[in-house]
Amino acid sequence: MSHTLDSIAKELGLSKTTVSRAISGKGRISEETRKKVNEYIKEINYRPSAVARSLASNRTYNVGLVVPADSALGEMPYFQTLMTGVCDRAMEFEYDVLIILADNDGIAALRHAVSNRKIDAVIVSRCERDSKVINFLKESDIPYIVVGNPMDEGVPYVDHDNEGAASRMIETLIDAGITRMALIGGGENINVTHSRLEGFKKGFINKGLKADESLIFLNMHKSARMDSVLKESIAEGAECIVCMDDMLCNSVLNCLHNDGISVPEDIKLCSFYDSNLLSTSKPSITSLYFDAKKLGGQCLEILMRNLDGESITSQTLTDFNIQMRDSTL
């Protein structure tokens, strides 16, 4: 049978209250008693019931992590990395992470978790324009934070400096003598796509050039057009394919290779990594690394601090790191 505060109190000849205070360290209690209690609970390996504690303290010690239900997107390694960051940091706060599958086709799981009060706060790991998820959260009164700038006034978010990073990437390529580039991106309704696209254009402007709009291809994740898009880009004189994420880059590399097009001899290639999917690819891929794990941790940290009364809204992590590798030699 499981121990309770009551059973422990009885055993030690104390009251429930005193035992509780000895454990939590709150309230007046003698050093001697505290020690005695803590030694005893260690001995019997007692841990307070999270549920009972939740009911009393009105905190669940759970956060919800909303992940795309769409399997094609959900399978992006990026979400795993983010999740790891969230979980690791949650552990430090004695929190656990509830997975919530949701997207514009259904937010039942989110509704369930929020209205049954199973979570104290929500992290949204991806966000589309005018997202059902966000609209729901706006109306509920649960604290939440979005990964990636949702471009929506009043919605708190944490983001990498996607725009700055993309811009820097382009400038770096231009400095290396590459001026004509094609851009392969994901869903245009996704916030990350938007930011990186802005940065892409800005990079050219900063160098006194202009991005060729005809070489910008979005919504390419599920597209069957990859092959023709790449051929078209090459025909149009693109020297380098810039991919918006590592899944896309993997597809592009595969597609190029299959057509007998060598990287970097025939065309150069670079990407934004959020995972280690490409870490062993041949050739090695020039890319811009973000620390997605850190980002996940940051989300959690902000929520925790807000639960403790602060009111942090949004935050941008400005560190990133460009690795020039074989694919742009």
Add this chain to the structure above:
Amino acid sequence: MSHTLDSIAKELGLSKTTVSRAISGKGRISEETRKKVNEYIKEINYRPSAVARSLASNRTYNVGLVVPADSALGEMPYFQTLMTGVCDRAMEFEYDVLIILADNDGIAALRHAVSNRKIDAVIVSRCERDSKVINFLKESDIPYIVVGNPMDEGVPYVDHDNEGAASRMIETLIDAGITRMALIGGGENINVTHSRLEGFKKGFINKGLKADESLIFLNMHKSARMDSVLKESIAEGAECIVCMDDMLCNSVLNCLHNDGISVPEDIKLCSFYDSNLLSTSKPSITSLYFDAKKLGGQCLEILMRNLDGESITSQTLTDFNIQMRDSTL
């Protein structure tokens, strides 16, 4: 302010008990009252507090899903697919899914969730030999189930028929005239690797042949030897590379391509898919599909039924599905 059974009871001139029964449908209650209560709670959008319910009923309505903390492994799309299956099915039972990162380097998160009683049951999504995770679960008294046969007496599991499937794959290839194959596999301590390896060997035996042990390469996930292993296989006369999962297959394809080796002209290639990572690859990849989502759902279902008093131990899903595609033409 949030509603409670008490506030609703007062509002309707009933008792807490009656309202509770009207909602749960348990116990004696008149149809009329039930209707009245349910209409009212719908109107005010009341949902019972999961925490309070948990305390009273001694169920958390949460299951833990143990996912590898090792990011290289955790990022495998397979886990996302599995997770989706678990979550979808959990929803049907009004359960939520707690993510628990753990592996042989640390089971702190698992300890935390179990000993604080935040979950009713555990699903282990991957399992190594003599795993700390399993040893811990064996000693605790929480119901659990492992994905993939752990080859450990008394440990309940759910699995695809990996052995049968691998065997069939080999037989199919042999029927197509391919008799000399190299096997590229993941960690040899992983249960899935073991089962598929057994099937691989058995497939040859079933056709009166024998697998060439010198062409079996395991532990290739993080290996830098991929390039030399592939070249060696080709030099040894392998006609086909059989990969144990889609991450490996992706690496292999990439590696071959980069060396200017064409698939299927120079060498054939096939894989086991658990995700859609390769769904758009060029060439299209011959592979054996398992329904990882279904497997996840099955785990959950078994745990739920066991919590309800049944005592199902292990189960093998025998359906799979071989798709012959361009890579083995």
Add this chain to the structure above:
DNA sequence: TTATGTAGAACAACCGGTTGCACATTGGGG
């Protein structure tokens, strides 16, 4: 000596549900 202060511990209410049991009402059978 009495009033005041303080530390340590206990009492009891509370969080919001579930559930065994008691009570009241009603209807049918003998």
Add this chain to the structure above:
DNA sequence: CCCCAATGTGCAACCGGTTGTTCTACATAA
């Protein structure tokens, strides 16, 4: 007409913690 069973509802305990308030004992100040 009475008794018993079935039905509908309410009371109160309980789940296992947290916390505001009270109580006791002892030390110090007036």
